[in-house]
Amino acid sequence: RFRTPPYIDLSTPVSSDMSLSLSCGRGRVCCICAGIAFFALFSVMREIVMSTGFSPGFTSTFISNRTASTGEITSVAGADVNSKATTTSVAAVPAPSATAPAAAVEPGFWALPDLGGGSFMEKSLEELRRTRRDLCVEPGVVQDYFLPINVGCLAASASIHFSTMRDARLSYDVSVKQMALAVDCKPSTTDRSRVQKYFAKPKTGFLSENIAGYETGNCAVKQEGGAKTKACSVLVDEPTILHINPRGEVWASIWHTFEEVFGVLETVAVLGGNLEDFRLLEIWVAAPTDGPLMSTPYKTADVVSDTGSMRLLQFEGQLEASIGGSSGPADESAPKPKKVIAQLVDLWSSLFAGGKRFARLPETLPRTSSLCFRQVVLPMRACSGSFLTRTWDGRDAVGKTYQPVVVHYAQRILGKLGFAEFRQSLESSKASRRVLIQIRNASSAGNGRLTNPADVMKLRSLLGGKLSADVDAKDFGFLTMREQLAQVISCDILIGVHGSAMTHVIFMRKGRGVIEVSTEPAPLRSVQTGNTFYGLAGWVGVQYRSLRGRMSGGFMSFDIERVVAFAEELFKLQDKR
Numbered sequence: 001r002f003r004t005p006p007y008i009d010l011s012t013p014v015s016s017d018m019s020l021s022l023s024c025g026r027g028r029v030c031c032i033c034a035g036i037a038f039f040a041l042f043s044v045m046r047e048i049v050m051s052t053g054f055s056p057g058f059t060s061t062f063i064s065n066r067t068a069s070t071g072e073i074t075s076v077a078g079a080d081v082n083s084k085a086t087t088t089s090v091a092a093v094p095a096p097s098a099t100a101p102a103a104a105v106e107p108g109f110w111a112l113p114d115l116g117g118g119s120f121m122e123k124s125l126e127e128l129r130r131t132r133r134d135l136c137v138e139p140g141v142v143q144d145y146f147l148p149i150n151v152g153c154l155a156a157s158a159s160i161h162f163s164t165m166r167d168a169r170l171s172y173d174v175s176v177k178q179m180a181l182a183v184d185c186k187p188s189t190t191d192r193s194r195v196q197k198y199f200a201k202p203k204t205g206f207l208s209e210n211i212a213g214y215e216t217g218n219c220a221v222k223q224e225g226g227a228k229t230k231a232c233s234v235l236v237d238e239p240t241i242l243h244i245n246p247r248g249e250v251w252a253s254i255w256h257t258f259e260e261v262f263g264v265l266e267t268v269a270v271l272g273g274n275l276e277d278f279r280l281l282e283i284w285v286a287a288p289t290d291g292p293l294m295s296t297p298y299k300t301a302d303v304v305s306d307t308g309s310m311r312l313l314q315f316e317g318q319l320e321a322s323i324g325g326s327s328g329p330a331d332e333s334a335p336k337p338k339k340v341i342a343q344l345v346d347l348w349s350s351l352f353a354g355g356k357r358f359a360r361l362p363e364t365l366p367r368t369s370s371l372c373f374r375q376v377v378l379p380m381r382a383c384s385g386s387f388l389t390r391t392w393d394g395r396d397a398v399g400k401t402y403q404p405v406v407v408h409y410a411q412r413i414l415g416k417l418g419f420a421e422f423r424q425s426l427e428s429s430k431a432s433r434r435v436l437i438q439i440r441n442a443s444s445a446g447n448g449r450l451t452n453p454a455d456v457m458k459l460r461s462l463l464g465g466k467l468s469a470d471v472d473a474k475d476f477g478f479l480t481m482r483e484q485l486a487q488v489i490s491c492d493i494l495i496g497v498h499g500s501a502m503t504h505v506i507f508m509r510k511g512r513g514v515i516e517v518s519t520e521p522a523p524l525r526s527v528q529t530g531n532t533f534y535g536l537a538g539w540v541g542v543q544y545r546s547l548r549g550r551m552s553g554g555f556m557s558f559d560i561e562r563v564v565a566f567a568e569e570l571f572k573l574q575d576k577r
Contacts, residue, residue, distance in 0.1 A: 110265065110274050110412060112405065121387055121405040124149060128160055129270045135210055136185035136223075141166050144210060145270060160385035162267050163211050163378045167227040170244075170283070171370040172306045173220060176202050179285045179310075179367060180220035181244070183207070184228045215378035217244030219285060232372035234365065238358055239375040240279045241267070248288035252339045255388075255500030255532070257347065262388045263380035265409050271377070276355025278377065280348060282313035285367065287335040309334040309364040310371075315345070317353030319360050330363035343481040350417055350481075391535030392528060403539040410506050410540065414489070417482060423489050423509070433571060435463050436487055437473040438496035440556075449497045452555040459495075462564045467571060469493075476501045492574060493567050497549065497556050502533045510541035511577050513570030517558045521546035543570050 115122055128147045135142040146161040165183050173180035187206040203209065207223040227235070241264055250256045268275055311334035365371055383389050387406065414423060437459065439451045460471045469492075476484050488494060488504040491512070496502050498518035505514050514537050516522070522534030522544075537544035545566040549558040 107274065109415075110268055111272070112269050112408060115404040115408065119403050119405060120390075120401065121403050124160060124387075125266060125269055125405070134188055135207060136183075137188050138186070141185050142183055142207060142211075158383060160266075160380055161212060161215075162263075162270075162380045162385060163215060164271070165373070165376045165378070167372070167374065168376045169225065169227045169230055169232065169370050169372045170219070170285075170310075171230075172367040173222060173225070174306070176204060176220045176222070177306075178202075178220055180204075180222050180225075181216050182222040182225040182230070184226035185223040187223060211378070212384060214381055214384050215244075217246075217283075217285065219244060227370075227372035227374075231370060233369035234361060235372045235374070236279065236281075236361070236376075237374050238279050238356070239277060239377065240281050240373050241377045241379055242373070243280075243282045243379075243381070245284060245286055245288065246282055246337075248337045248339070251337050251344060252341060253500045254341075254344060255503045256382070257344045258503055258506070259382045259386045259388050261347075261351070261413075262409065263382065263384070263386035265412075266385060266387060267377060267379035274355070275352050278352070279318060279358050280315055280352045281361075283310055283371075284313075284335040284337070285310040288337050306367055309366050311336055311364050312361055313345075314361060315349040315352055317349035318355070318358050320357045331366075334364040343479075343484075347417075347481050351413065354416075388536070391532045391539070393531065393535065401538060402541055406506065406536075406539045407510075407541070414485065414507060417485065419482075419485060419489060422486070426490055426509070431490075433467070433469040433493075433574075434491045435467075435469045435471045435493045435495065435567060436491035437471065438494070438501055439473045439475045440477075440497060440499070440501075441475060449499060449549075449551070449556045450554060451497060452553075452557065455555070455557070455560060459560050459563060462560065463567055466564060467568055469567075469571075476504075493570055495563060495567070498530070498533070503536070505533055505537050505542055506540055508540065508542050511543070511574055513543040513545065513567075513574070515563055515566050515570075516544070516546045517549040517556060517563075518546060519549055519551070519556075521548050543573055545570065 112122070112125070124147065128145050131145050131147055133144055134140070135144050143164045144161070145163070146159060148159045165181075167183060169182045171180065171182075172178070173182070185207060202220055204220055205223050208221040211221045243260065246260070247256070250260055264275070264280075268278070309331035311331075380386055387403075411420070411423075414420060437451075437456060439453075439456055441450060456473050460473060463469055463471045472487070472491075474487055476487075479487070484501075484504060485507055488507050489509065491508070493513045493515065494502075494505060494508060495515045496517070498516055502514070502516060508514065514533065516533050518530060520528075520530045522531045524530045534544050534546065547558060547562050547566070549556045551557070
């Protein structure tokens with residue numbers, strides 16, 4: 001049922017980067033002066049922002065041939081997804097089966113326990129919970145959560161926020177000549193303290209200026225024409241977490257996927273309940289572009305067109321058995337990302353599996369039809385709330401301080417994927433010390449930072465000989481998600497080149513170590529993406545070391561002896577625990 005296989009590319013690397021830089025050259029003095037003046041102006045504007053609340057901008061079977069009972073991907077366009085994956089043996093303790101059915105989740109599984117209440121993230125979520133306000137006269141029609149937070153991604157202008165809607169309707173709107181999300185709302189006049197929080201395009205009233213364009217996928221927001229007063233082509237009865245127009249890089253990079261995973265987990269923590277209480281739905285009303293977060297995330301012509309279709313991505317772990325032909329053939333011209341890494345779809349499906357099975361929705365719907373929701377959540381997204389983007393901040397007080405919330409979520413994710421007992425067994429075992437090297441070749445590294453096989457061979461030899469460690473070198477681009485996790489959980493030191501596959505440091509055991517090779521070694525000043533894995537390691541209690549690498553002959557070259565010295569130092573620290 002893989003109806004559009006050409007845009008699925010499993011050889012695409014699990015990697016992505018974004019960096020911003022400013023070079024002053026000979027005009028350094030002028031640049032510094034201009035920077036000081038800009039900073040002064042920005043500081044004044046920030047005070048205005050914070051005081052007024054004004055801030056610039058909340059199955060498809062095309063991804064699946066899966067076993068009906070487990071939600072596991074079994075084939076892509078008739079080919080075995082795991083045909084490129086290597087069989088791995090990581091420890092005396094066996095990893096969980098990739099075909100184990102999803103277990104039912106007890107109430108409160110995803111709820112945050114009392115973690116002491118002192119961490120930055122705990123305080124932020126608790127404060128965010130208290131900011132809830134009704135934007136409409138009728139309670140519960142549209143509720144908004146908004147908290148300014150000058151940390152991490154977007155720095156001083158950043159906030160964490162999300163919205164919920166009741167009886168919402170997504171369709172093409174002729175009055176604004178573009179796709180729109182509408183509810184029937186008489187705006188509330190009791191709390192206008194945060195009016196014009198976002199730059200709305202187009203401006204259609206109070207709601208459009210209080211619901212972030214990023215949350216709505218840059219669809220218009222309207223306060224009339226919702227599901228209560230307009231006809232619906234398809235009605236979704238269950239509470240739905242909705243991602244509209246996800247960026248293309250989300251489905252081609254595990255880092256950007258986990259930005260969204262954490263955004264959803266944080267949203268559910270504030271609302272209460274479990275992930276499994278919600279249907280997860282991705283909708284493309286426009287084809288995503290390849291650019292990073294700050295670029296135009298969609299093709300404008302798609303959003304403003306009243307022809308064609310919108311595409312729905314559903315997850316087999318949540319769906320009832322297929323009813324052949326019930327929704328008719330899919331529109332193959334509907335918007336879609338160029339690449340979707342199947343392991344990432346499997347991750348989402350596994351996280352949301354274990355609850356009630358939902359009816360299948362059509363794969364595609366005409367833009368002029370109406371897709372309606374009884375209850376919909378537009379969750380925190382990336383810089384709009386996901387805590388993972390706060391790792392960009394180089395300040396020790398936030399950027400690398402141990403964060404129990406992140407550890408808790410990492411453990412819950414592992415538990416949902418069947419790794420809880422596996423990890424506990426590793427803690428009590430006396431297995432030999434193990435080093436894992438992430439290797440990258442031309443077919444699995446999209447950012448061009450390849451590892452030289454000769455360097456990897458030399459590094460393996462030195463580590464094994466000098467430190468008496470078991471050393472494995474694995475290309476994560478060819479491993480299933482569970483195989484990747486099994487490798488990382490069981491290692492004592494992880495060595496890799498800067499790239500999104502290093503996101504797995506979040507699942508390492510406390511006290512272990514990571515060595516990152518980067519053209520700009522962390523820690524870096526202020527807010528920069530180069531701090532990402534430095535911060536993430538600090539959050540979960542993993543020792544971090546970095547060294548500079550340089551591109552040479554198409555490969556990332558680095559000081560091998562220094563890596564060995566770092567590994568020896570990290571093992572000594574582990575021996576003291």
